Amino acid sequence: MPELIPFHRVIVRAPSTETASGWRMATPPEGSFDPAAVRITPVAEIRPGDALVGTIQPHYDHQLNPVDRAQWVSYFSHTSRPQAGGARPFNPGHCDWCTHNAYVLGISADSGYWTVDGCTTYRPDMLLLTIPRELTA
Template sequence: MPEPVVFHRIIVRAPSEDTATGWHMVIPPADAFDPAAVRVTPVAEVRPGDMVIGTIQHHYDRLLNPLDRAQWVSYFSHTSKPQAGGARPFDPRHCDLCRHNAEIRASSSGHWTVDGCTTYSPDSLLLVVPRELA
């Protein structure tokens, strides 16, 4: 039996310094990545050599209730580098920052770590340029 394909409802727009709310955002340089190579990837599937260029966030209303199941894209404001290692389960003993995050309960078991000590919830989706396309 074939494996089911999971589709994620995501609102994607080109990187822009201006937002609908008037906020100014820093965006990645124009040549930071090839838009055709970007893939939506679950955090646990990030591999060494992949380039993480942004995150996918839940879309909330003004009372912080999730809106539908839509999500929005947040690009990193810098030129990303290929991952030295793949995603790994969160380990509070990894370093002082990880220990601090565990103490304030910002991260817990089930969370994943990518790119040093950036920690994500287990259901997080990331914008990734796979190593084969970087």
């Protein structure tokens, strides 16, 4: 049986201070990463040594329902550093920030959410822009 390859409906463009719709946004510092090294990675597959450079966000309509079209990219506004640890299932008892996220987001340990360094919490279906550890300098 052939191996299935997941395709993600994402349009990745170079960091810019202005979106196609004219919104202003922060961008990473000039030269902070090689665009050719960037990959789209599901949050659960983040490994120690991978560098996160941004997130991929779904489009929503005026009632916050997901819209069926390509997603957009939000780059982090700082130079990314390699992750000390890989992604781990969300644990609200891990630290005060995780406890706060559990309360605010209304999620629990069995919610399927994931956290990465710094206890940033992501939805189970979240895609991140990463530079794999094999390509980080």
